[in-house]
Every structure is written in C-alpha cells, then in structure tokens.
Amino acid sequence: MTVRRRLREHTVAVLVTPPVEPFELALVCEVFGRDRRYLADPWYRMLLCSAGSAPVAGAIDGLTIACDHDLDDLARADTVIVTPYPDSSGPVAADVIGAIRTAHRRGARLVSICTGAFVLAAAGVLDGLRATTHWLHTDELAARYPAINVDRDVLYVDEGRVLTSAGSAAGMDLCLHIVRLDHGAEAANTLARRLVVPPHRDGGQAQYVEAPVPEADGVTPMAATLDWAIAHLDRPLTVEDLARRTFMSPRTFARRFRESTGTTPLQWLLRQRIVLAKRLLETGDTSVDLIAVHCGFGSATAMRTHFRRQVGISPIAYRRTFRREVS
C-alpha cells in the first residue's frame, strides 16, 4: 500500500450575506477555517466570500465581517457553503445565483446551513432533490419550491453534490459529516471531541439529536472496528474482541480508543446501543425485550437502566413521545 498525497488543498468558499448570523458562521469557521493539519494534511483552505469582497454587516450591532474573497472565488471553489439567509422570503441577488450555478456546473459540492437552503433553492440546484432547512421555514420552502422534496424530520440531507442542514446547530452535524466523508470517521470523531460537541442536548427536539456516528469507511483499523462494532451491536462485544479485530493488544487498543473517541470502549458501546434502541423505539413496535436483545443488552432490565441514565426517561415513555407518525 502506498501513501496517497493530495495534490492540492480542498477549497471551501463560504458565502457571507447580510445580516451575518455569528453562530452559524463561527461553526463553519471552527471546522474548516482553523489549522487542523493534526487531523489531516492538508486540511481545508477556507475563503470568506461576499459580493465584491465587501465587508458584510452582522446581525449583531457592532459586528462586521471582512471578506477577502468575491463571488468569482466562490464559483471556483471545491465546496461552497451558504450561511443562513435570514430574509428567506426576500430575493436572492442575481450575481450570487450566477456564482452558485457556475460552481454547481463545475461539479462543486454545495452545502447550506439553516435558511441558506433558500439561496440554493433560488439557484435551482435543489430541484428534484431532497432537502431540509430550519423547522420554522420548512413549510415555506416546500410551498415556494414545489420541485424540492422537503424533509422536516432530519438534521441534514446528503444528496451527494448538494447537502442541506436544519436549524443552527444541525449545521455542525453536517460539517462533521463532510469531514467524515473527506477524511474518515476517526478524524471526524476526534474533531467532534475537540469541539466538545455534546452527544445530546437538553430541551425540545434538540434533546433527541443523536451523536454523530461513524460511517462505513474503514480508512484506519480503528475506524473500521468502530464501524464493524456498530453493525454488530447485538453481539456481546468485549474489549478483547475489539482489540483483536484492530490488531492491537487490549492495552494499546484502550489508549487508541480514547484518543479517537474520547471515551472508553464500554461507555462508547453503551452509547451506541442506546442510539440503536432509540431508533427502534421510534420506528417500529418491537417489544422492549426484543429491542434489548437486538441492541446487545443482556436483559431488558439492563437496557432500561442504561436508557434512563442516558436519555432521562424510560424506553416506553420515549416511544410514546417520539414514535414517528406514518404520514
């Protein structure tokens, strides 16, 4: 096996439009704008782009964002990220639409955060695709662009060349997803840990956001093992099993595991098992006992204990509240 070297950096152009929402812009900058060569080398080259590279007013008094790059730079980028477009019902400037269409034609990856989806919609690049936006605006998006298949219940939608994400913080989930695609599960997990992205948040729908999960993408032995473990949660997995699978001694495995995931193997397993349990509770009507078996808990009692500890409510109560309506 030979070491592959990327020929050049991957350019990420961020479309900055007034009024800039600092939170969403910051989240993009944290992922793509910082020097993270410790994760992958080269990392990304991030460009803040505005029409005529003019400074852009922020949504907060006294906040102004200087942009060194213009729409031509945006049209040439490998990935274009559209930050929120608070005036979602307002028109989108023709030169912005033009730049996005050019990028799209060139094969660039297009990404929107929150209401940035309205800019992509206006450019017509979402027609015929699934997409999402902030839940306050999903109805409006669906009504104004009937050709778009709007998904209201997801954090983000990956349609390959076009990716859209839901409200504010879901943008972080999408950015991590992109890092995972480009650099693998391990880099994404390490970054999530570095940014201290919470496994779940309290209050409202956000409480039930699931922790990012590695995808089938065996870039490193560790990532491959994580993927494998997620696919075999029903088995009684021990640290020794996982270590052997990763071709390491248990001791080294434990160390490496903490480095890439931020937790210990058992704690991580318990978390993944609960994530799976939640999914099964939401979607089907499998009994709690059977779900416990499917998730690799020795008993329903054991599952209930861990479920309560992590989620705060019982499995049955969770199902009652979050069963997906079949619409």
Add this chain to the structure above:
DNA sequence: TAATACTACCGCCACA
C-alpha cells in the same frame, strides 16, 4: 435490594 462474580479501566513500569 443485596451479594457475588466478572469485566473494564488506568497508573505504573520495564522494555523495544
């Protein structure tokens, strides 16, 4: 709920 039997975790340290 309590007792018992595991397994996991992690500091320590010799060694490559």
Add this chain to the structure above:
DNA sequence: ATTGTGGCGGTAGTAT
C-alpha cells in the same frame, strides 16, 4: 533520549 507498547494489579463499574 524519546516515544510507543503491552503486561500487571488495584479499584471502579457492570452483570446476574
């Protein structure tokens, strides 16, 4: 000399 490895053993955590 520096850095990573992996066995050991005490304690903490989990399973039944």
